[in-house]
Every structure is written in structure tokens, then in C-alpha cells.
Amino acid sequence: MKKSPLAMQSTSQTQKNKPLHEKEALVKLLRWHFGHAQFRDKQLDAIQAVLSGRDCFCLMPTGGGKSMCYQIPALAKPGIVLVVSPLIALMENQVIGLKEKGIAGEFLSSTQTMQVKTKIYEDLDSGKPSLRLLYVTPELTATPGFMSKLKKIHSRGLLNLVAIDEAHCISSWGHDFRPSYRKLSSLRNYLPDVPILALTATAAPKVQKDVMESLCLQNPLVLKSSFNRPNLFYEVRYKDLLDDAYADLCSVLKSNGDTCAIVYCLERTTCDELSAYLSAGGISCAAYHAGLNDKARSSVLDDWISSRKQVVVATFFVCFSEMVYVAQFSLILFQALHGIDRKDVRLVCHFNIPKSMEAFYQESGRAGRDQLPSKSLLYYGMDDRRRMEFILSKNQSKNSQSFSTRERSSKKSISDFSQMVDYCEGSGCRRKKILESFGEQIPVSLCKNSCDACKHPNLLAKYLGELTSAVLQKNHFSQIFISSQDRTDGGQYSEFWNRDDEASGSEEDISDCDDGIEAVKKVANSKLSTKAGLNERINFLQHAEESYYRNKISDKQVNKPSKNAVSDVLRQGSKEKLLNALRQAQQRLRNLTIEFEASAIFLENECYNKYGKSGKSFYYSQVASTIRWLSTANSIELTNRLGIDTDSPSVNFISKEEPPAAPSPSLEQRPAQITGKELDGSCGSENSIGAFQTESESPSTSLPVIPSFSEFVNRRKVKDNQPNTSCKESPKKNFDKRMRLQ
Ligand SMILES: Nc1ncnc2c1ncn2[C@@H]1O[C@H](COP(=O)(O)OP(=O)(O)OP(=O)(O)O)[C@@H](O)[C@H]1O
Numbered sequence: 151m152k153k154s155p156l157a158m159q160s161t162s163q164t165q166k167n168k169p170l171h172e173k174e175a176l177v178k179l180l181r182w183h184f185g186h187a188q189f190r191d192k193q194l195d196a197i198q199a200v201l202s203g204r205d206c207f208c209l210m211p212t213g214g215g216k217s218m219c220y221q222i223p224a225l226a227k228p229g230i231v232l233v234v235s236p237l238i239a240l241m242e243n244q245v246i247g248l249k250e251k252g253i254a255g256e257f258l259s260s261t262q263t264m265q266v267k268t269k270i271y272e273d274l275d276s277g278k279p280s281l282r283l284l285y286v287t288p289e290l291t292a293t294p295g296f297m298s299k300l301k302k303i304h305s306r307g308l309l310n311l312v313a314i315d316e317a318h319c320i321s322s323w324g325h326d327f328r329p330s331y332r333k334l335s336s337l338r339n340y341l342p343d344v345p346i347l348a349l350t351a352t353a354a355p356k357v358q359k360d361v362m363e364s365l366c367l368q369n370p371l372v373l374k375s376s377f378n379r380p381n382l383f384y385e386v387r388y389k390d391l392l393d394d395a396y397a398d399l400c401s402v403l404k405s406n407g408d409t410c411a412i413v414y415c416l417e418r419t420t421c422d423e424l425s426a427y428l429s430a431g432g433i434s435c436a437a438y439h440a441g442l443n444d445k446a447r448s449s450v451l452d453d454w455i456s457s458r459k460q461v462v463v464a465t466f467f468v469c470f471s472e473m474v475y476v477a478q479f480s481l482i483l484f485q486a487l488h489g490i491d492r493k494d495v496r497l498v499c500h501f502n503i504p505k506s507m508e509a510f511y512q513e514s515g516r517a518g519r520d521q522l523p524s525k526s527l528l529y530y531g532m533d534d535r536r537r538m539e540f541i542l543s544k545n546q547s548k549n550s551q552s553f554s555t556r557e558r559s560s561k562k563s564i565s566d567f568s569q570m571v572d573y574c575e576g577s578g579c580r581r582k583k584i585l586e587s588f589g590e591q592i593p594v595s596l597c598k599n600s601c602d603a604c605k606h607p608n609l610l611a612k613y614l615g616e617l618t619s620a621v622l623q624k625n626h627f628s629q630i631f632i633s634s635q636d637r638t639d640g641g642q643y644s645e646f647w648n649r650d651d652e653a654s655g656s657e658e659d660i661s662d663c664d665d666g667i668e669a670v671k672k673v674a675n676s677k678l679s680t681k682a683g684l685n686e687r688i689n690f691l692q693h694a695e696e697s698y699y700r701n702k703i704s705d706k707q708v709n710k711p712s713k714n715a716v717s718d719v720l721r722q723g724s725k726e727k728l729l730n731a732l733r734q735a736q737q738r739l740r741n742l743t744i745e746f747e748a749s750a751i752f753l754e755n756e757c758y759n760k761y762g763k764s765g766k767s768f769y770y771s772q773v774a775s776t777i778r779w780l781s782t783a784n785s786i787e788l789t790n791r792l793g794i795d796t797d798s799p800s801v802n803f804i805s806k807e808e809p810p811a812a813p814s815p816s817l818e819q820r821p822a823q824i825t826g827k828e829l830d831g832s833c834g835s836e837n838s839i840g841a842f843q844t845e846s847e848s849p850s851t852s853l854p855v856i857p858s859f860s861e862f863v864n865r866r867k868v869k870d871n872q873p874n875t876s877c878k879e880s881p882k883k884n885f886d887k888r889m890r891l892q
């Protein structure tokens with residue numbers, strides 16, 4: 151229900167005599183609509199600036215209350231405020247919140263029906279729009295059609311403000327660069343006298359300058375709050391010193407009771423595995439990543455926001471342009487839970503090291519937005535560090551940018567990352583390191599022992615000593631404690647990455663899949679990258695990922711047995727899980743009769759044929775995603791996928807002429823109706839995974855092995871004539887892991 155407007159929004163006599171932006175009146179609005187007693191920090195300054203028609207650049211920490219800086223102006227006078235936001239989930243979340251408070255807010259995106267969009271446009275076209283806040287994506291803002299609508303509204307004097315949320319996305323120096331944000335620079339030309347408010351929580355001085363210049367802000371009021379988050383406790387745990395990081399995290403979550411948490415991982419397979427592990431440990435948990443379909447993703451988000459689930463395990467985001475390379479290594483990354491407002495997040499855990507201090511700050515800042523004590527916990531591992539260095543270094547290898555731009559961007563990424571490495575490997579106050587990375591000089595006393603380094607300096611020194619020994623023992627990281635300066639300026643960005651290697655054309659290790667490259671190039675360069683929805687892009691990336699692995703398998707047949715191979719026991723276990731999921735699906739969809747056993751075998755075969763040879767994690771992830779699908783699929787979807795004959799009381803698989811595929815020893819009794827083609831999953835080409843297995847081959851010995859990340863890296867080292875420093879061969883297992891829960 152709409153809340154009646156305060157008198158100040160109408161043209162009452164008293165109001166005519168008072169300036170719209172007088173503090174007292176604005177506080178009234180804050181109390182009336184949001185129930186907050188006072189403005190925080192720089193909120194009032196920002197609101198008064200934009201209401202008086204001045205541009206404003208507002209730097210406030212995560213959870214600082216930036217939204218209020220445009221929400222109050224939207225309520226202070228008739229007309230609309232346009233809010234540009236990078237994520238549909240974020241817009242949706244804010245609009246729902248506004249509607250609950252009776253404030254007329256809407257968003258426009260590809261996910262909405264034509265009917266909803268038409269209603270919004272009709273309202274905008276009317277002489278007196280009822281809308282107060284309209285959220286849009288940067289892509290839409292830049293389209294001529296929408297721009298002409300904006301100009302119309304503006305010509306009627308109804309466009310009060312353009313707010314650019316997460317404004318750092320406009321800067322290629324920022325950690326979240328979004329090319330589409332660049333288009334916002336035309337706003338000033340088209341709407342010269344509409345004030346622009348740029349808001350961000352993560353802006354290094356270079357980024358700030360870039361944001362202000364790119365948006366053509368004129369004499370902006372620049373407001374900066376401290377980045378310090380006094381209610382957050384910062385801690386790092388060392389994976390190389392832990393027996394089992396999964397178990398460690400599980401205990402942390404359990405020891406804190408049923409608290410709300412976000413766990414960020416680099417890969418979706420880790421997300422799935424970790425989420426399954428935590429769930430099995432009794433934690434109310436769900437995975438959230440690009441591998442889920444729309445429905446599943448929004449249901450996870452809903453469950454989490456409405457406290458039905460307490461822990462969400464999400465992939466973090468590297469950068470869209472980086473996905474071009476990242477996708478080829480099957481790391482489809484997705485920016486998750488960015489700016490979503492659940493105030494009571496007590497723990498943010500980075501299960502893998504993030505790529506920069508900015509990203510870390512932004513993500514860890516999701517904790518304690520209600521200002522209550524909360525924690526940031528980062529699990530640091532040497533392998534994770536190498537992996538991230540590899541991804542960041544690879545970012546420059548091939549795209550349309552000029553060499554100097556690539557070099558600049560790569561150097562920057564590596565230098566940004568080195569701050570994160572210093573954060574983990576250094577012994578000083580973590581808080582100080584975070585704040586110094588944003589240019590704030592603070593005394594250590596400000597921390598008040600609210601990081602592990604200040605609270606347990608001796609313990610940390612001990613761990614770091616043990617870590618050094620572990621690394622030396624492993625002998626694959628002799629340069630680990632080199633200074634960040636050496637790392638960035640010396641040209642040798644890391645132990646395994648060498649830019650000369652790039653020049654020598656050893657790209658075949660990186661990608662030998664044109665299909666995949668084409669797909670990801672499309673995402674990066676084509677119309678898709680600017681016009682298509684995120685889901686479409688993710689589909690492309692998934693396609694690239696799958697193609698990459700299919701081709702990788704066909705091109706590089708490696709015949710040694712892998713310890714990552716999918717065992718029959720694992721397959722049997724998956725079948726059981728699918729069986730349970732099918733039973734639940736049938737309970738949900740009472741009108742459908744499912745032949746459980748045959749269907750479970752069919753679905754398991756699908757998973758195995760698609761990802762079985764790519765290794766356990768992929769296979770497991772596919773099973774998990776099938777189970778999730780079963781929990782939401784409707785009768786028609788199930789009928790289509792399983793080939794259920796609805797006239798028959800039992801399942802009939804669609805009959806095909808081909809003979810059944812070679813069964814694995816434990817799954818020999820597959821229904822005869824399941825054909826080779828069906829088992830082959832998505833394709834029947836020579837390059838397909840299915841084409842790789844001959845009838846006589848036993849899955850356990852014939853599985854083609856995709857090199858693991860470290861194997862891949864080590865091959866490069868061998869090429870470089872470096873001594874063999876394989877981490878696989880390092881005596882890691884002999885190292886006494888002694889880090890324990892505190
Ligand atoms: N003046 C205020 N008094 C009390 N609470 C406030 C005030 N202003 C905002 N808040 C609350 O603070 C929380 C965070 O606000 P908001 O989402 O606007 O933060 P933000 O700065 O945009 O953070 P992020 O960078 O994470 O997006 C919200 O729950 C909001 O209701």
C-alpha cells in the first residue's frame with residue numbers, strides 16, 4: 151500500500167516558504183518513510199547537494215546507506231529519480247523494499263513481462279507519473295529509445311536526478327569494470343542540467359578521478375567517508391596448515407549457531423561441493439552460481455533473503471572481460487549477492503582468495519550491515535594464490551585491446567592482487583592494510599584488537615612461520631615471500647607465469663577450442679555483451695566451457711588413470727540421490743507416474759556422459775544441478791526430459807534405433823530403451839565426450855584426463871626448462887598440519 155505523502159511533497163503554503171532541502175524537512179521524510187531517526191554521516195550533505203541541483207560524488211563504505219542519498223530526493227519533490235544499477239537482482243531487491251514501505255518504485259529489465267513494461271512506460275508518458283524511483287540497467291539507459299523517453303520526461307521538468315549506483319563499474323581501473331557503464335558518459339550531453347549523483351563504496355583515488363571524469367561531473371560535491379568498518383573482525387586461516395578446510399568452515403558456522411553467512415568461492419564446482427558438504431553437516435545452506443537456471447537462482451536468493459536458508463555459497467566475480475579466458479578453464483564466474491540487502495549477515499567467508507582488496511572489501515562488507523559485530527574470514531591457500539595469479543595474468547593474453555592497454559591492465563591486476571597476498575601473508579594489522587590500500591592512514595590502535603593479527607600476534611607469527619616451512623617443504627614456491635614490488639616491477643609476475651612465454655605463442659595450452667573461443671568472444675565483443683541479458687551471456691559461457699572440455703578431450707587424449715575419475719561407487723551414490731529426488735518430484739506432481747529406477751539410471755547416465763570424463767567435480771556438479779532441477783521441474787518439463795508417455799502409467803523412454811551405450815560394471819541393467827544417442831547427451835560429433843569411449847573400455851581405465859590446473863602449470867614450467875617443481879610431487883602430505891580452530 152502506498153504511504154500518503156508528507157505535506158512537503160504537495161504544494162502547501164508552509165512548504166512554499168521553506169527550501170525543499172532544509173534539514174528538518176528531510177529528517178521528517180526519513181522518519182516517515184524509513185523509520186530512521188537521523189541521517190548517517192554524509193547522507194544529508196549528499197541529499198542537499200543534489201536537491202539544489204549540484205552534482206555529487208559520494209564515497210561511503212558498504213552498508214553505509216548510499217541508497218538513501220537518492221531515495222530521499224525522490225520523495226522530496228514531484229517527478230522521478232532514475233537509478234542506474236549494475237544488477238537485476240539488486241534492482242529487484244531494492245524495488246521490493248521500497249514497495250513494502252509504500253514508495254512507488256519500479257525497475258525495467260529484460261526479465262519483466264511486456265505488460266509490466268508497458269504499464270511503466272504509460273506512467274512515464276503521463277503528465278503526472280506516480281513513479282518516484284525508476285531503476286534501470288546501464289545497457290538500457292544507453293539505448294536511443296530509452297534516452298528519448300528520458301528526454302521527454304526531462305522536458306516536462308520531471309527528471310529530478312540521475313543516480314549511478316556502484317559507480318566504480320565505469321572505471322577500467324576499478325575491480326568491477328562493466329563496459330556498458332562507459333556509455334553513461336553520454337548522459338551529461340543528453341541531459342545537461344539534471345544533477346548526477348555517483349555512488350560507490352570502493353574507489354581508490356585513481357578510480358574516483360576516472361568516475362568523475364567519465365560521468366562529466368561538473369564541480370561536484372565530493373563526499374568521502376572512512377572505509378573503516380569497526381564492527382567487522384578480520385581473520386585469515388591458512389588452508390595449507392589445516393587438515394580439512396571444508397570441515398574447518400563447517401565448525402566455524404556451527405559454532406556460531408544458525409547465523410546468516412555468505413561463502414564466496416572461485417568456482418561453481420567448489421560452490422556445489424562445499425554447499426553439499428555443509429548441508430550434510432546440518433547447515434541450512436544453498437549454492438548460488440551461474441550453473442543454476444533462473445528459477446533455481448531466484449529461489450535460492452528468496453530463501454536466503456527471507457531467512458529460510460542461512461548460508462549461501464556463491465561464486466565471486468573476476469571481471470566480464472576476464473571471463474573470456476576464465477571460461478576456457480571452466481571457471482564461469484558470476485557476480486553474486488552484490489549489494490543485496492540482508493542486514494544480519496554475521497559472517498562473510500572467502501573460501502578462495504579474491505582478486506583485489508577492492509573486491510575483498512566490497513564482498514566482506516556484506517557482513518554486519520546492521521552495524522552489529524560480524525566477521526570476515528578468508529581461507530588462504532598457496533594453490534588458490536597461484537590459480538588467481540594465473541587468471542589475472544592471462545587476462546592480457548588475447549583480446550582486442552592494444553598491447554599497451556593490456557600490459558597496463560595486467561600489471562594493475564597483478565599489483566592489485568599483490569595487496570591481497572600481502573594482506574594474507576603479512577603479520578601486521580589487517581584493518582590497517584585494508585584502509586591503507588584505500589589511501590587512509592590510520593594508527594593501529596584504531597583496530598582495537600578486532601583482527602586476528604592484533605588479537606593473537608604470536609599465534610599469527612607462528613602460523614606464518616609454519617606456512618613458510620610448508621612452502622619450502624613443498625618446494626614449489628621458493629619465491630613466495632618476495633615483495634609485491636619485485637613481483638610487479640621485475641616482469642616475472644609469478645613463479646609460473648612469464649610474459650615471454652605468451653609471446654612465444656604457447657597458446658595451445660590455453661585454448662585449442664575455436665568453438666569455445668568464438669562463443670566467449672561473442673560475449674566479450676559482440677552485440678551480446680552489451681545488449682543481451684546476463685543469462686544469455688552465461689549460456690554462451692557455459693557453451694564455451696562445455697565445448698572447451700569436449701575438444702580438450704578429443705584433442706588431447708591422455709590415457710593415464712586419474713584419481714579424479716568418477717568411480718562406480720560414486721555413480722551408484724548419485725543414482726540413489728537422483729532416485730530420492732525423483733520420489734520427491736513425484737510427491738510434488740501427483741498426477742505423474744514415474745518409473746523411478748529407470749529414470750534415475752537415465753538421469754545419472756546423462757550426467758556421466760556429459761561430465762563423467764571431465765572428472766569428479768564436474769560430474770558431481772552436474773548431478774547436483776539435475777537434483778536441483780528435479781526439485782523445481784513441472785510435469786511437462788519432466789515428461790520432455792524423461793520421455794514419459796503420459797498415457798502410460800509407467801515411464802517409457804523414447805525409443806531410438808541405436809544400441810545402448812557401453813555400461814559401467816555396476817550399472818549394467820540400464821533400461822534397454824536408453825540409447826547411445828540419449829546417453830551421449832548434447833552431441834554426437836567426434837569431438838563429443840561420448841565418442842571417446844569404446845565399448846570394450848572400462849570407464850575406470852579409459853577415462854580421458856583433463857590436466858589439473860597444477861599439471862597444466864607444471865607443463866608450462868617444463869617447457870620453460872625450469873626445474874620440476876610440481877606441487878603434485880611435493881611432500882605436502884608429510885607436512886604436519888597444525889592450524890586448528892581458535
Ligand atoms: N540514516 C540511517 N539510519 C539507520 N539505518 C540506515 C540509515 N540509512 C540507511 N540505513 C540502513 O543501512 C542499510 C544499508 O543501506 P544501503 O543498502 O543503502 O547501503 P549501501 O551504502 O548502498 O551499501 P552497499 O555498498 O553494500 O550497497 C539499509 O538497511 C538501510 O536501511
Ligand SMILES: [Mg+2]
Nearest residue numbers: 216217315489
Ligand atoms: Mg548500495
